Amino acid sequence: MVFTVADFREWVHVLYDHPEWREELRRLVLTDELLELPDIVRELAEAQRELAAAQRRTEQRVEELAAAQAGLGSAVGQLQRAFGATIEEEAAGVVEVVLRRKGYRVLQPAYSLALDGEIDVVLPLEDPSGEQVWAVVEAKARLSRRDVHQWAQRMRSAGWRERLAERGVKGPYLVYVYSIRADLSAQEMARQTGIGLLKSDGEILAPRELIEPAAA
Numbered sequence: 731m732v733f734t735v736a737d738f739r740e741w742v743h744v745l746y747d748h749p750e751w752r753e754e755l756r757r758l759v760l761t762d763e764l765l766e767l768p769d770i771v772r773e774l775a776e777a778q779r780e781l782a783a784a785q786r787r788t789e790q791r792v793e794e795l796a797a798a799q800a801g802l803g804s805a806v807g808q809l810q811r812a813f814g815a816t817i818e819e820e821a822a823g824v825v826e827v828v829l830r831r832k833g834y835r836v837l838q839p840a841y842s843l844a845l846d847g848e849i850d851v852v853l854p855l856e857d858p859s860g861e862q863v864w865a866v867v868e869a870k871a872r873l874s875r876r877d878v879h880q881w882a883q884r885m886r887s888a889g890w891r892e893r894l895a896e897r898g899v900k901g902p903y904l905v906y907v908y909s910i911r912a913d914l915s916a917q918e919m920a921r922q923t924g925i926g927l928l929k930s931d932g933e934i935l936a937p938r939e940l941i942e943p944a945a946a
Contacts, residue, residue: 873909901943
């Protein structure tokens, strides 16, 4: 028996009139896997939506983390600057008290000077004989042997002292280092180079001598 196009169309009409037959035919013609395909597609679509939402949340968290890290970096920078300023202020206070007790007269408040690397404390003074001198202090939270050596070399450099004089710090110089904590090797280097050493409780070592201005 030949199945014609007309027969096919009549069969289709019959299926539309009997929905229950369509479901039965679907089960007979399609495999279980194909029947489950719409559900799988819906599940995949839902999974994709969830993944996209999770990605957006992750991106938001990354942005929040980046912002938090930037804020933390800024806060740490501010803390470091504040801590550095506090050490310099302590150094200025200690050197002023120490030298007043030795008979020096403070001519103006201590200040810092930017000169190819900041001089932490500059204090203009008049000694007991009436001569003007300048106390200069390098301040560190923790002082190493290298710190002392570099500071001593700098202050004994004629070129450096010439630059100081050009900025109004004419000398002669009482040269100190100040530290909250100084290594034993740093103290030994201060003693060897003749540099004064200050801590919060006062003068540990006095400068061996004044460092004179650079020759004109």
